[in-house]
Structure formats: structure tokens, C-alpha cells
Amino acid sequence: MRMGHRFTAAAAALVLATAPAGAALACDKGEETDKKTEYTAEQKTDKTEKKAEKKTGKPHGKKPGKQHGKRTGSRAETDGAFLRTAHQAGLAEIAMSRDAAKNAVMPCVRTAAETLVKDHAKMDKELKDLARRLKVTLPGKETTEQRRSLRDMRKKAHKREYDTLWLKAAEAGHAQALELLDDEIAKGKNADVREAARMARPVIAGHLAKVQVCQKER
Template sequence: MRNRLLISAAVMTAVSGVCSPAAFAATPAGNQDTAFVQAAHQSNLAEIAAGQDAQKHALTSCVKEVGTKLVTDHQKLDADLKALADKSNLTLPTAPTAEQQQKLKAVQEKAGTAGYDAAWLSDQEAGHTKTLELIDQQIRAGTDDAVTSAAEKARPVVAMHLEMVRGGTCHVM
């Protein structure tokens, strides 16, 4: 029965494109954990894509290094989420949300210009801020210990990433 509920919630989440902190506040009890796994996975996919893009298009070595760090860290965090999803027979989305894809596309349009690095840093700051809000919501309201533990494990990594891009200034840590 629990697996059916998780699968139903996953389908509803995927269809509705849940990815914002406000959406989590409206998620009924019991679906919080599933919604978190779905949204965190999509955030990981978005950060991996953005990091790979920075490796190709950033003009500064700092942004390229931060991009590399994001790829490595988010691939590891996503592997943990995939393991949780597999244990619950939860199907994960195959791509970032439409909003995340659109934001990356807007940054990519500046590739080869001085504006790329600034746009990339700004987008990463906004994305990591939202992801921290999602993580904190899971820590407060999650009911699945394994999912909440994954959120607690991810929090310092995402917080470090935010510090690396805060204020539109690149800092390699």
C-alpha cells in the first residue's frame, strides 16, 4: 500500500512539476518525502547540467572550478537519492523542470560574453537558495527517516555551494 501511495504521489509530482518551496508547503502529509525526492533529483539534474555548461562556457577559471565541483557533488547526492527511490519503487523524472531548463538556456545565451559568468553565478545563487529551502522543509516536515537523513546529509554540501556563488562573486572552496 505504501509503495502505491509513493508511486501515486510521484506521478502527481511529476505531472504537476512540483519544485518550489511554496509547493512543498501545500503538499499533504505523507507526500512530503516523495515530493522532496522528486524535486531534489530534478535540482541535482539542473545543477549537473549547469556545472557542465560552466566547464565549457565560463570565461573565468573560478566559475569553471565551481562548475566542476557542482557536477561532482550533485552526482554523488543524486546517487543517494536514486538509491532511496529504488528502495521505494519510485520513478524519478528524467530531466530538470521546465523552469530550470529555461533558466539554463537563458544563461547559455550569454556564452562567450563577459555576462555569462555573472548570469551563471546569479542563477546558481538563486537555485541553491531554493534547494536549501526545500531541504529545510524536508528536515522540518519529513516523515521518512531515510529521506530526511539524505536531506540532512545534503544540507552542508548545498550550503557550501551557495557560499561559493553568493552575491554573484565566485569563491572556490
């Protein structure tokens, strides 16, 4: 499975299990713009070199034994996409957990939600600091779909159905978040981003365990 697909799936699942996969849009659009800009720059460079070759009759800027203009691909783009997607999903997770701390019926769910708010807020602060150092632009707020999904779930506030929906979303989201983290740990280019993923993994696994405990109490 390509990593971009996991980005979208993990971000969507971290919002609500029933929400459309929209959390990674900012990331996808950003990468698409970067690729277009890079491609346009390459076209301009190629045209300039061809003109120089016509005038001199010699290859311009080429070295023997090397393939000119070959693109090797950038894992740094994947690291940036990971940071953007993790942040977007984190925004939704914090909002959803804050809501559950107030509106859930089960004490177990309220307690788990409070833990999630605290942990995700801490992880997101560290993620933003890392993104700032790496000059990665992060989304500023939840997506429209994320906010709409939370509003829909809030209609069940103070009912058992609310707890059921929240637990289902949290369980699916954290399970896929572990896949997202494992991808970055295994394939990420930047050592600091990989380390951030390693540090986050046991926290997310702990959240999943708490949610599953609550699932059994339903």
C-alpha cells in the same frame, strides 16, 4: 508557507533565476493523480457499504468510538514529492554546471561549476537509490523550460554576462534549496529521506559559499 510552494520555488530557482517554475510539475501531477485515485476508491467503498447497510440495517465495517473513513493525510506523499523535486532540480543543476565549466570566463566560476557537477552527481545517485527502495518514480530528464533556459544562457557563452547570469542563478537556487532541505528535515515522515536531506545540507551550503566568493570577484 505551504511546503508545495517551496518545492516549486526551489526547483525553479535551481534551474535559472529567470526560469518559470516548472521543475516540480512531474511531482504535482503525480500527487494529483494519486489523490484522484484515492478519492475514487473511497467513493466506491462508501457505495458498497451503504448497500450493505440497506440490506442488513446495520452499519457496515464500522467500529464504535471510531470515525469511519477519516483521512489523516500522508507525510509519505511529501517525502516522495521532496525526492522528485530534488532530483528534477539536480538534473538541471548538473546540466547548468557542466555548461559553466566549459563556457564561463572566470576561473572561479569554472572551478565552482566543476565542484557542483561532481557533488550533485554523487547526491543524485544516492537520491535515486533511495527513491528506488521507497518505490518513488523520478522524472527522467530536464523539463522543456529547464533546457530552454540553459540554451538562452549559453548564447552568452565566453562572455562576462554569462558568468553574471550563472552566478545569479546558482546563488538564488542554492539559497532556496536550503529552505527545501530544512522543510524536509523538520517535517519529513520517512527517517531515511530526512537523513538524506541532513547529509545534503552542508554540501549545498558549501556550494552557496563558493558561489558567493565568485560573486565578490566579479
